[in-house]
Amino acid sequence: MGDPGERLKDSRSHRGLAGDSPAGLDAIDLRLLELVQEEGRITLSELGRRVRLSPAAVAERIRRLEGNGTITGYAALVSPAHLGYGVLAFVRVAPRGGLTLRHPRPQKVLARPEILEAHHVVGEDCWILKVAVRDTGHLEELLEQVMTLGRTTTSIVMSSPVDRRVIVPIGRERPE
Template sequence: MQSPDLDIFDLRLLAALQRAGRSPNAALAETVGLSASQVSRRLSRLEADGVIAGYAALLRPEAVGLTVMAFSNVSLERHAEELVQGFEQAVTARPEILDCWSVTGEADFVLRIVAADLKAFADFLSLRVLRIPGVRSVRSSIVLHRIKQTTALPLDHVGG
């Protein structure tokens, strides 16, 4: 996807949305120095261009009973297309897997997984992940403390 031309007002608008996504257009307009109608048009364009992928409420996992978060490195037996596609379909179908990245290095994929407790996590790995055809090994790290987590992307490298 080619990056659309973003001017200083687009960047200010995107930064404001990343800080407070529920801000009404009037508040965003005041923050970025435009009218509410200009903000509305820009938001529509940024959405249509795929710069804004969507909107979401960010939940605290522990507040909804998900007390364990882990990162699991998964290696496949082979990189045959049908195994990779099957793996991708299997992880896409599991809501416990928040993120899945194909990576370089010792593992083929890194998963970010949430679970209610350690037993639920262990059961999920053994009954779900390890049973996906082609999975050779899984090495997991349990998160002890979250030091930093953000969904905001840095925008200062974008010339406007």
Template structure:
């Protein structure tokens, strides 16, 4: 997976605006449209670009509370807890991690009562530790792409 300066520039531009047209993108990176489209295809085939998506505002959708929940399954309950986590719609991201906890989940909620309702679903099978997010300092940052070609 060798990327040159143009590939990195394409990624930076797409990260800022994934809806940009190939025509506009090609103009920004000073390539012909076919050359730019070919580079995009190659970045997708190499797995560098996994998908293009939108970013929605949970607050604007009525989910003003964000929470981080660390989950530690009780002995023998790992598989059951993993399945339950995937079924809780308010969990928008979950990482399986090393250490004392098995999972770290990010949730978006309408209110604190909703948090209690969600946690009750796994309470018989795991212990949890919850933090309410006060603010997000870094979100969806592009990885550092500058480096040797």
């Protein structure tokens, strides 16, 4: 995104400017997106200071980014381990009998609080579930329910050297 101290100018219109991202965002929008992803509790005043805009101008841009669906929400990142979930795992599921994620049986399983994410994917398996459980006994109990849907393959996470990254538009690289 460049040096945070570099001078960024507010563009009042949002027509395609030279150097705009493929998503139609200018340098200020991109910097704001980077900052709110890195520091979700950053104030409008601090955002304005970092991009050299007034808090009102920053608020207008943030509202526009929310309104057009670029910013989809805000959340606190919570450590599962601090809440008693000692094992993180990915469970791949190859459903049987033509089950889809919309069917009531998978919906009942997906409603379990241990299932943090569910993804419909292309490949040998159709679904990938990210789960957090207390221990391997808890994992076994969860898998017994998931296995009613089809064949499973489970991978327990040993560590996560890249836990979460700031996402930027395609074609732009984050500085080292």
